[in-house]
Amino acid sequence: MRYRAAATLAAVALALTACGASEVEESTTASEAASEQGRDLLVEHGLDGLDAEEIVDHLDLLPLAERPTDLIASVRPGSLVLSGGTGGEEVELDLPEDLFYLSMAPYVDQTHDCFHHSLTTCLGELRGEEVTVTITDDTDDTVLVQETASTFDNGFVGYWLPSDIDATITVEHQGRTASTRISTGEDDPTCLTTLALT
Secondary structure (H helix, E strand, O other): OOOOOOOEEEEEOOOOOOOOEEEOOOOOOHHHHOOHHHHHHHHHOOOOOOOHHHHHHHHHHOOHHHOOOOEEEEEEOOEEEEEEOOOOEEEEEEOOOOEEEEEEOOEOOOOOOOOOEEOOOOOOOOOOOEEEEEEEEOOOOOEEEEEEEEOOOOOOEEEEEEOOOEEEEEEEEOOEEEEEEEEOOOOOOOEEOOOEOO
């Protein structure tokens, strides 16, 4: 289920320490709220007119060959940080407060360390493979996700989960299974690469 929240934009000009934020209406897209440099970055990569959640979904679905090599799109708890482009811009866009985006790459033979998922550079082992995913809220055993899905072209599969919960994830692939506990708080990783299928 999709949730929408008011988008807030923080534009950073060439340095991580120079921040400015501006409040925008719920229907305002990221590019409408961005500084001139931020708009340039979004336009350059065809992301103008999209909000932060839509940008995440858009980049996830791109084939690897079409993912921009000069754009870093880092998913953090509560925000999406975009950087790169011809001018070296950086833009931080708020994600919905009640949602946490978790991207996972189950594997058999090889993986990589990851904390904040990069939509344009992270690569998992199982590209375009069918996996069965179950995610259960540990508090009351509510099943949040139960489906068979195909991993994206980068080997990941991603889910919008409620913020501030503890949950258990189980992934099955060709007779192999992996399971782990996760949390969706403000200090938790958005990238899960420790699901070793055995």
